[in-house]
Amino acid sequence: MISLRNITKSYRNGFKRAFVLRRVSLEIEAGEFVTIMGPSGAGKSTLLHIMGLLDEPSDGEYQFRGTPTSSLSEKQRTELHRTQIGFVFQAYHLIDDLTVYENLETPLLYKGLGRSERKSKVAEMLDRFSLVAKQKLFPSQLSGGQQQLVGVARALIIEPRVILADEPTGNLQSAQGEEIMQTLRNLNRNEGVTIVQVTHSEKQAGYGDRIVRLVDGAVDEDVAVDAGAATAA
Structure with missing residues (x-):
């Protein structure tokens, strides 16, 4: 599904070039749950943003489902991002002046879905994530865990082929973080959604299939996760 070949990201810093990513090559198959780890400044979020078409590499090739993304027009890149890639952010990124219902509906408006279909899909997500009673509330009226559940529901409502999660439990208490990770693992195990997450937590990494460690x-390192690591941690 995702193929990265010699991905490099660098910036000009005076007369020198500062490298964020150096010749990163990865293959992520459909249905995998992959965790990207590493120290601060290792390039984890930059790599995730390149996968999500929010950033472009300086060099190398990124193929999504066999298509080189460099060959796509800006319109095609936007369409791919809106219809096949769901994002879950550490800071939630909900729209403050929209209700839960409206936050969930917004991606469907971008897709151009009709009113009745939007209503049906939003109702399904509200029920699925036990948010029916919260649908008229604004993000500021929700707990951190509830906001992140809305973020996961919003990512999933477009029926993406892959969910990219950047520190999805970073701002949550332990119990709330566990709920989010269980939700992501269930989406992966039961519905085959491909998930790539960035985290500093070894315990959260245990929910996936592979750990890719970045350094400088x-x-x-690219290793398989020991079965049952999440529950043992």
């Missing part, structure tokens, strides 16, 4: 912008 390069892949240092």
